[in-house]
Amino acid sequence: MxxxxxxxxxxxxxxxxxxxxxxxxxxxxxxxxxxxxxxxxxxxxxxxxxxxxxxxxxxxxxxxxxxxxxxxxxxxxxxxxxxxxxxxxxxxxxxxxxxxxxxxxxxxxxxxxxxxxxxxxxxxxxxxxxxxxxxxxxxxxxxxxxxxxxxxxxxxxxxxxxxxxxxxxxxxxxxxxxxxxxxxxxxxxxxxxxxxxxxxxxxxxxxxxxHSFLNHYYPCETLKQKQCLFCTNRPNDQMEQRFINEVTNTIANFTIEDMDSEMVRQLHDWEILFIDCDSYQAVLPYKDKIRDFKILHQEKEIVLRYPLFSLEERMNLDLQYRVLIHQFFI
Structure with a gap:
């Protein structure tokens, strides 16, 4: 093309x-x-x-x-x-x-x-x-x-x-x-x-x-209403801690490197996985794992603060699996 x-x-x-x-x-x-x-x-x-x-x-x-x-x-x-x-x-x-x-x-x-x-x-x-x-x-x-x-x-x-x-x-x-x-x-x-x-x-x-589900902005108030796992690359940042406390209902937070084990270990406790990694290159190696996890566990919400997935990738997930990965921006 x-x-x-x-x-x-x-x-x-x-x-x-x-x-x-x-x-x-x-x-x-x-x-x-x-x-x-x-x-x-x-x-x-x-x-x-x-x-x-x-x-x-x-x-x-x-x-x-x-x-x-x-x-x-x-x-x-x-x-x-x-x-x-x-x-x-x-x-x-x-x-x-x-x-x-x-x-x-x-x-x-x-x-x-x-x-x-x-x-x-x-x-x-x-x-x-x-x-x-x-x-x-x-x-x-x-x-x-x-x-x-x-x-x-x-x-x-x-x-x-x-x-x-x-x-x-x-x-x-x-x-x-x-x-x-x-x-x-x-x-x-x-x-x-x-x-x-x-x-x-x-x-x-x-x-x-x-007409797809992904053509909607994610309602941020949901982060306060449901139990969240919070994945970040800056856990000690004061602004990040304030965001966790004021915007989400977080039951545990961890770094991107621990995401695999924490998602599975606490599988029955959380409803939303919120990923706030401000480095594209840091989260890119986990892209396939995030997608595959969502396909296997469709009852869990995955929300990314930054757009890791393209519109085409998200449309394909919706069409093939009826799976929606939320992103704040495009």
């Missing part, structure tokens, strides 16, 4: 990218990139979120967006042309025109569609009347609304071919940053990664996600 990306450049030196397929088609570079304060460029974050959803995908990146997050309509059209020539299956666009409709832009997008390429495009982060190509009817447009106390994570408006997230904040956990970043571009990347598993039936996949 080849995913074409038009975005900013980057050095992609973080270990998350080491085993990933990433082809950067640069015209030239001086090796210097404008990075957010968290140490990554916009393009690096977008590509990482696509690959978090589908680690097997191959990304072809044309870095046409400048450091000030701008590019001309002509550069956008030429970028899409280049991706069509590169034989991609999906095109992910973080950029568009917020002011004007351009028939030439629609024409090249239609050329892509005729060749079987799915275009997923972010709407503007600003409250504008339209964003092109995200507002074209045959393009999957992605935006966020930031609702107060939302129940559902996303909606799919099939009539407009539009994915709408109820929050514009997305996790950087997989990049070893236990923080959230805001923007429609990152929602778009999530959807591109997800749909790369379902390109030929993308509408069905989006409807399945919309």
């Amino acid at each position: 080849k995913i074409g990306v038009l975005d900013t450049d980057g050095d992609f030196k973080h270990r998350f990218f080491r085993d990933k397929k990433l082809d950067i088609r640069r015209k030239s570079t001086n090796g210097e990139y404008r990075k957010y304060g968290i140490g990554f460029t916009h393009g690096e974050i977008v590509c990482s979120m696509i690959l978090k959803e589908n680690p097997q995908a191959e990304i072809i990146l044309y870095p046409i967006i400048s450091e000030n997050m701008k590019c001309s309509v002509l550069e956008l059209i030429r970028g899409i042309e280049s991706l069509i020539e590169s034989g991609v299956d999906i095109i992910n666009l973080s950029v568009g025109d917020e002011y004007n409709y351009h028939p030439e832009l629609e024409s090249i997008c239609k050329d892509a569609q005729r060749q079987g390429i799915l275009i997923v495009a972010a709407h503007s982060n600003r409250n504008v009347y339209a964003t092109y190509p995200a507002d074209l009817s045959f393009v999957v447009g992605v935006k966020c609304t930031d609702k107060n106390s939302p129940e559902k994570i996303m909606l799919f408006d099939e009539s407009r071919n539009e994915v709408i997230f109820s929050s514009s904040y997305f996790s950087l956990y997989h990049l070893e940053i236990p923080r959230l970043i805001q923007g429609n571009s990152f929602a778009c990347a999530k959807i591109s990664g997800l749909l790369s598993w379902h390109k030929d039936s993308f509408r069905e996949a989006l409807k399945n996600l919309e």
